[in-house]
Amino acid sequence: MNLFNLRRPARAVGIETLHEPARARPRLDTAAMGSPVFVRGQGAWLWDDQGRACLDFNQGDGVNTLGHSPEPVVKAVASQAQALINPGVGRSHEGVLALRDQLCQATGSDRALLFDSTAQAHEGAVRLARQWGERHRHGAGHIIVARQGGEAAYGAPVASRASHCTPEHAPLSHVPFNDLAALHAAVESRTVAVVLEPLQSQGAIVAATEEYLKGAEALCRELGILLILDEAYTGMGRCGALLAENLYGVHADMVVLGGGLGGGVPLAALLVRSSAGCTPMAGLPDAWYSNALTAAAGLAVLKTVLSAGFIEHVQDTGRHLREGLSRLAGRFGQGQVCGSGLLWTLQLNEPMARALERAALQECLLVGAPQADVLRLSPSLTVTRGNIDEMLLRLTRAFARLHAAQVSGRKMPA
Structure with missing residues (x-):
């Protein structure tokens, strides 16, 4: 028996055939959902399919110990x-x-x-x-x-x-x-x-x-x-x-x-x-x-x-992050900064964590919102002081963006 004769006959390839898979498996409009499609990562950064670089201070809720693709x-x-x-x-x-x-x-x-x-x-x-x-x-x-x-x-x-x-x-x-x-x-x-x-x-x-x-x-x-x-x-x-x-x-x-x-x-x-x-x-x-x-x-x-000096680096950058968050919390009238090393949360004075998380995403910054009034930061343990300073700038802009939306009565996009 010739097993090759048992194959199903090939379908004629035409315009409709080529278009059929696209109709059968439509791609979700992730941009409309507020969820970028990430294609590459390195250290503290993630790049989406539009070429935008996002600073990741969530790192998979902290599981990316050494950052992306270390x-x-x-x-x-x-x-x-x-x-x-x-x-x-x-x-x-x-x-x-x-x-x-x-x-x-x-x-x-x-x-x-x-x-x-x-x-x-x-x-x-x-x-x-x-x-x-x-x-x-x-x-x-x-x-x-x-x-x-x-x-x-x-x-x-x-x-x-x-x-x-x-x-x-x-x-x-x-x-x-x-x-x-x-x-x-x-x-x-x-x-x-x-x-x-x-x-x-x-x-x-x-x-x-x-x-x-x-x-x-x-x-x-x-x-x-x-x-x-x-x-x-x-x-x-x-x-x-x-x-x-x-x-x-x-x-x-x-x-x-x-x-x-x-x-x-x-x-x-x-x-x-x-x-x-x-x-x-x-x-x-x-x-x-x-x-x-x-x-x-x-x-x-x-x-x-x-390795030599690694834990000391975590301690040093952790202090830098805590001090920066404390200054930011004071500037915007927020609550207590709590944590240790490179695991920190910021207590917010109202349940706006999700909105702030979305505002940060618009600044290409990824943070966590584990509770309605809590913002969470768990960057990679290899994060630099420069990364932290850049995060604080973007988070400041996110707070300002959210404040402006509240003053004008607008809602942050979902």
Whole structure:
């Protein structure tokens, strides 16, 4: 049988045939929607399909640790792609093993578990804590989550995973953030772990006080329960230290790292220390992790963040950004500037964050608006003082543009 005879006959190509795909798959008018189509990025800048350069002070909500298409990550990923991308489920790779080892050495951890997503790392923390409770706390599985603003507010994404993993006899409890008395009162015989973010950072940034975080650590040590820190947003140098816990002088039993580890490539980790590291890790998806490509990206990011002078640069540019934002807030009568390192929010005096975000986009500036009255800035950790000065100029023009629209009674374009 000649298999070539089984092919479908080719259609005659005419004008209607050529035009048909365009009619079948119309392109969205993203310009009308206020969403540029970006085609290229480098460092602090993004270029759209119209050739316009936008200054990016959002960087994927901070996951682009080294900015857009950073040379160390590009070279590492390109080289790895030529050698091996993924050897297969459950098969070891030298890059994966190297990343685990270097994470342990850099953070004083006994084990570093790698995952494809932050959600998996959160779930791994909950599962491991419950396994530890089965082994060392007579089956305890109660988890306490400290979060700002009550249960409705974002405090620790671990909470959403824990609510699915914890049985009815081992519920999840929420306590107010920065309230040590409430934390003490919530602990019971079934409690296995306390989960919190050193900086509550999804909305307006609220930093843990030193007394609170050290008090939480002391409580966990005294009662023999686990302290889990969610550093999905604050780790990998973002707050002016490799981990935010370093700023407080505490050492958690487990630490969750998010997308910042991969510099924008899907990668997360769970750092395990002390007695929690002795627990068998049955059922954790880390046992199957083998993606050599993402591990190469993680190694490149980690080596860069640990390089001489890098953290000092984050601290210096972070101070410059804070000072500039504070001056701008005073000029336009806005609220408090909060944050650390290169993670900052500006509290607005009215719910105009979305409108200000759109006004900034008209100035080719990308910022975040996590809440109606909060503006968020999370630039790359390689951002320069010159980038920051340019951002402040564009944000000033955005404030002026919004003010002019309000005075004239016009609405900012959606």
